Each structure stands twice: as structure tokens, then as C-alpha cells.
Amino acid sequence: MPSSVQNKRIRKSPAARRAEIVAAAAGVALAEGLECITLRRVAEELDVRPGLISHYFPAVDDLVAEAYGNAVGSELDELLPADRADATPTRHLARFFARTTGEAYDDVSRLWLNARHLSRYRPALRDRVSVQEDAWRDRLEGVIRDGVETGEFRTEDPLMTAIQILVVLDGLGMLVNNASADGGPPAVRRLPVTTAERELGLPAGTLAGAPN
Amino acid sequence: MPSSVQNKRIRKSPAARRAEIVAAAAGVALAEGLECITLRRVAEELDVRPGLISHYFPAVDDLVAEAYGNAVGSELDELLPADRADATPTRHLARFFARTTGEAYDDVSRLWLNARHLSRYRPALRDRVSVQEDAWRDRLEGVIRDGVETGEFRTEDPLMTAIQILVVLDGLGMLVNNASADGGPPAVRRLPVTTAERELGLPAGTLAGAPN
DNA sequence: TTGCTTATTGGTCGCACACTCAATAGCATG
DNA sequence: CATGCTATTGAGTGTGCGACCAATAAGCAA
Secondary structure, eight states: OOTTSOOSOOOOOHHHHHHHHHHHHHHHHHHHOGGGOOHHHHHHHHTSOHHHHHHHOSSHHHHHHHHHHHHHHHHHHHHSOSOOOSSOHHHHHHHHHHHHHSGGGHHHHHHHHHHHHHTTTOHHHHHHHHHHHHHHHHHHHHHHHHHHHHTSOOOSOHHHHHHHHHHHHHHHHTTTTTSSTTTSOHHHHTHHHHHHHHHTTOOTTTTTSOOO | OOTTSOOSOOOOOHHHHHHHHHHHHHHHHHHHOGGGOOHHHHHHHHTSOHHHHHHHOSSHHHHHHHHHHHHHHHHHHHHSOSOOOSSOHHHHHHHHHHHHHSGGGHHHHHHHHHHHHHTTTOHHHHHHHHHHHHHHHHHHHHHHHHHHHHTSOOOSOHHHHHHHHHHHHHHHHTTTTTSSTTTSOHHHHTHHHHHHHHHTTOOTTTTTSOOO
């Protein structure tokens, strides 16, 4: 008897099952895109019947929004941990750029691009994107503000600087599905770092390394 | 008898009909998005039967790519006319930014965003996006290069400058479906102009006006 | 006017989707 | 061990999509 067939029902607590569903949907979103979050696809992922997904998310749009928020939210925690007690703002920013420049970040770029486009048609998702946009901007602004206080950075408007960095990052992210092979010449890939160093009054190369 | 019902067939030359179909699809793409280019939707637009669209475009993906190329290509001609014999590079750039900053440009921003995401799934579209990307970059680089020659602009690397401007423009375009109301504070909306003036060694405000 | 080429139609097929709901069966509780 | 709650299933509905193809008629040429 093939072990892949699930002949016995597995009954879980609503909270656990719901979390499981969101996690599976987030995985699909990152790997294949938000429009691949379908009742059938997510159900298959968890080896349950599509009706069960509908039971927890009567409107699939809400699952899409939730999955997006989950994926992007935990990525932010990875990128700019909320409790940054141990390292300097400079090291935090360097870590930020090290990760956002890596190829592993492409899936995240794709997800942002995906979500920003799909927002056009799905109100629930649009709201979530706004929330995450604010969260990313606030978190980055916080780091910059800290750096200004310690004297590591120099900028008159931390918020504007944060926005500027994110705009450049988004602009490069637009190319992720397209850029011939590697994503263009190195000078282009380093545009976000260059922008940050310029706007923060840092010598070139300060944020380029790859610390812990 | 209602005039809206088409009881008599209208037979056109293949070239004319094909152009008509592409134009209609481009309109749908700009107004509603590339995923709304369906056999049924385009046929309705032209008051013909869906089968006719299939006849001219056996694979709908090719029509999508063609419609995108048509819309974005003619927008580029509007933005940066190929034969720029009459005005200075500065005036051309000012015109460029005047239009790209206007609200009327939002549909174009949406289309770029749309196309860049959809490229993930549709190879034909992906190729077209690459072509248009190159065209926009080359055209902008040309204007910058001219300006450097006349001494109006000052930059060591016209290509890199062009890319930088387009990246910022794309980054702002990411917000088009989302940005609360107007698209953020004025300082943010002017980011592309600010970037251009900085990178071209121009005094602030040089490119901000709205010439012819 | 007649005939012929072919642009255009009308109808159909199969697929994937979200959503609904009564029936079923895990499993905790007593 | 028996029972009740409810998580889970299975089956079905309706919609919109791309693709396919034989039949039809527009309009040019003879």
C-alpha cells in the first residue's frame, strides 16, 4: 500500500490547522506566486481536501493576504530584527544589504512585485501591503535614527532617507523576473548600498561587506 | 432595431484587422490590466466573435505580448521622441519628467508593474519586456549623452545615470496601486527629478518645470 | 452576374477555479 | 467504553478560460 495516500483523517485543533494552512500558502506564494494559492494547491500541499481550506478561509482572498503578510513579515524580522541590542546600526544596515543583495532574496523580490501588482484587484491584499510597507519603512527609519544618534550616520531626514533606500530596492526588484541572467552589472546591483552610503554620509564600502 | 447588434459581417483585410485587434488589446491592457486580455474581452471590444481573435492569434500569449509592446512602445515615443532635432536635451528631460510625474502616467506605471510580474509566467511577454527595457534605457541614455556633449549635463557614465533614473522611476511605480491617495509627499514624488539633477550636475529645479 | 477565396461565425470541448453543504469520523470527555 | 462535538470529507454547482473546427457569407475577380 502506497504511503502517499492518506486514508485516515487527521484531526487538529483549529488554531494549529489554520497556522499550518497559512504557512503552506506562504510557501506556495514564495515559490510559485500568489496566484498559485488556490484551494486545490494548498490542500494538496497539506494532503487534505480543498473543502477544508474553504472552511478556514471562506474567501480565498483573505488567505492570500494572510500568506503574503506571513511571508513578508517574517522576512522583515530576519532582515532587521526588532530587538537590535547587540550590534551597531552600521552593522545592522550592512547585514540588511548583505541579505537583500544575495540571490536568495530574489524570491522575496518576486513576492513584493507580485503583491504590488495583485493589489490592483484584491482589496484585502492591498491593505496588507500597506501595513507591511509601513512596517518595513518604520523599521529601517528606526535603524537610521539610531545611527544618527550615535553619530555613525548623518542625514537631516531619516524617514526620507529610508524611503529613498526602499524605492531603489523596489526599483531593482522590478527586474527580478527579467534581468538577463545575473541581474545586470555589479554597479547596478550595488545601487541600494551606494544610495544608502551617499545619503547617510558614509565612505564608500562601509556597508558593502557581509558581517555575521 | 437596436444598432448595437451586429447582424452583418464586416470583412476586413488581415493587416487591418490584426492592427485593430492589437490596438483594442492594448487599450484593455492600459485600462484593466494584461490578464484582462482574453479572447472574449477583446472580441467584445471590437464586436466580433472570440474565434476571430483566435484566428489571428492562435496563442493568446502572443497577443498579450504584442499589446504590451504596442502600448509601451508608443508611450516611449510620446515621452522621448526619437527625432529630437528641435529642442535641447534639458528641455527633453524636463518634458520627460513632467509627463512621468503626472497622474495620467499612472496607467503606464501600472502596465509596467503588471508586465514585469506577468513575465514570470509568460515567456513571450518576458522577451518583449526585455526589448522595451532596452529601448527606454537606450533612448534616455541618448538624451543624456547629447546633453553631455552640449555641456548641459555632467556625468562620467551616461548609461549608468540613465539606469539609475529608471530604477528610481520603477521604484516609485511599484507604489501605484497602493500609495495612500496621491502617492506620498511631494518630496517622494520628485525623487526621480531630484536623482536626475544630482547625477547630471544640474542645479535643483532645472528639470522641475513643465515646458511644452 | 456568377463563382471562388477566405474572413468570420457559432458551437463545442475540456479544464481549473471558488464556493456550498450534507454526511462522516476523529477524539476528548465523562 | 460510550457519547457528543466538530473537524474533515465527498460530491456537486456555476463560471470563465483557451483552443478547436466545420459551416457560412463577404466581396473581389472573371
